[in-house]
Amino acid sequence: MYLTVRDATKTYGNFTALDRVSIEIEKGEFVCLLGPSGCGKTTLLRLIAGLTDLDGGTITLEGATLSDLPARKRGFGIVFQSYSLFPNMTVAENIGYGLKIRGVRKDDIAARVQELLALVKLPQVADNLPGQLSGGQQQRIALARAIAVDPRVLLLDEPLSALDAKVRAVLRDEIRQVQRSLGIPTLMVTHDQEEALALADKIICMNHGVVVQAGTPEDLYHRPATRFVAEFMGISNLLAADTVARHFPDLVPTRPASEDSYLACIRPEQIEVTPSENGGAVVRSISFLGNLRRLEVESPAGPLLVETHGGSPYHTGDRVELSIAPKACTWVVDDTVGTEAVSA
Numbered sequence: 296m297y298l299t300v301r302d303a304t305k306t307y308g309n310f311t312a313l314d315r316v317s318i319e320i321e322k323g324e325f326v327c328l329l330g331p332s333g334c335g336k337t338t339l340l341r342l343i344a345g346l347t348d349l350d351g352g353t354i355t356l357e358g359a360t361l362s363d364l365p366a367r368k369r370g371f372g373i374v375f376q377s378y379s380l381f382p383n384m385t386v387a388e389n390i391g392y393g394l395k396i397r398g399v400r401k402d403d404i405a406a407r408v409q410e411l412l413a414l415v416k417l418p419q420v421a422d423n424l425p426g427q428l429s430g431g432q433q434q435r436i437a438l439a440r441a442i443a444v445d446p447r448v449l450l451l452d453e454p455l456s457a458l459d460a461k462v463r464a465v466l467r468d469e470i471r472q473v474q475r476s477l478g479i480p481t482l483m484v485t486h487d488q489e490e491a492l493a494l495a496d497k498i499i500c501m502n503h504g505v506v507v508q509a510g511t512p513e514d515l516y517h518r519p520a521t522r523f524v525a526e527f528m529g530i531s532n533l534l535a536a537d538t539v540a541r542h543f544p545d546l547v548p549t550r551p552a553s554e555d556s557y558l559a560c561i562r563p564e565q566i567e568v569t570p571s572e573n574g575g576a577v578v579r580s581i582s583f584l585g586n587l588r589r590l591e592v593e594s595p596a597g598p599l600l601v602e603t604h605g606g607s608p609y610h611t612g613d614r615v616e617l618s619i620a621p622k623a624c625t626w627v628v629d630d631t632v633g634t635e636a637v638s639a
């Protein structure tokens with residue numbers, strides 16, 4: 296394992312921001328720390344960066360402990376949400392800053408800056424000041440600055456969240472491309488599940504200062520361990536075990552032994568819907584979402600969300616038949632029992 300965080304704990308007064316958090320990043324891996332606001336993502340990133348001190352636990356890079364190493368000696372590149380470029384330096388000076396303080400020769404810095412500007416697709420802006428660039432362009436420069444010094448790890452703290460949706464999507468793909476081509480182990484903080492699904496080799500999902508589940512995007516979306524993860528990763532239908540037994544008996548055999556605190560999680564696209572005059576379910580509403588339609592269907596098992604692609608012929612009030620393949624159902628621990636409800 297390349298970077299390992301073991302039992303990291305951080306408290307602020309009586310408040311535990313991180314409670315024995317352990318994560319691992321392999322060489323070349325793109326890992327997303329995903330979770331709602333306040334769950335401790337940024338705190339964990341700052342601990343790894345050396346910008347905040349650990350109260351307990353260890354952080355090691357290739358087996359060597361980082362705990363006593365100050366931030367500037369860790370050799371990490373960091374990109375923050377706010378572009379945080381030096382406003383009075385040109386783009387070239389910003390990108391070359393880390394190389395200059397390492398004593399790299401002027402000519403070599405200039406060549407490296409040009410190479411990085413080409414990599415982030417802004418070859419013409421070397422002499423501009425950051426204030427003359429758009430938000431998306433500034434974030435590209437911040438990325439170039441972070442990778443200029445060949446960082447051992449790239450840390451990204453919500454680098455896209457200040458940008459509008461279109462720029463965000465383009466830059467998201469570019470970050471991934473740059474990361475892949477250079478193979479830099481990368482840890483990115485985000486609260487956007489779509490961003491994490493699109494970018495990550497591995498997602499670490501956090502809530503209330505602990506890791507709830509770590510795995511591939513497919514694992515977290517299709518095999519969420521808990522209700523929190525199921526709801527955080529996208530829209531899901533969550534059905535109680537007895538409801539499933541009564542209305543979808545085919546799904547029951549995969550149910551875990553202790554069924555009480557489990558719910559069946561079924562994604563809307565995994566429910567097949569067919570028009571049927573004698574169908575037991577009724578279409579209550581239809582949302583057109585461009586590439587798909589989301590139907591709210593009243594079924595004997597209660598209200599269900601169903602998604603269909605292509606030109607759906609349905610109208611409100613239509614009777615339909617629903618079917619769910621046994622494999623479509625994942626049993627998740629209901630970790631919201633006794634706590635406030637979590638919304639998707």
Ligand SMILES: Nc1ncnc2c1ncn2[C@@H]1O[C@H](COP(=O)(O)OP(=O)(O)OP(=O)(O)O)[C@@H](O)[C@H]1O
Nearest residue numbers: 307310312330331332333334335336337338339486
């Ligand atoms: N310096 C601090 N002093 C006191 N409490 C803090 C401090 N830094 C963070 N916290 C608290 O620790 C918790 C975790 O904060 P953190 O910034 O890590 O969350 P986050 O998951 O990154 O959320 P967000 O996406 O909103 O930034 C929050 O409840 C926050 O209020």
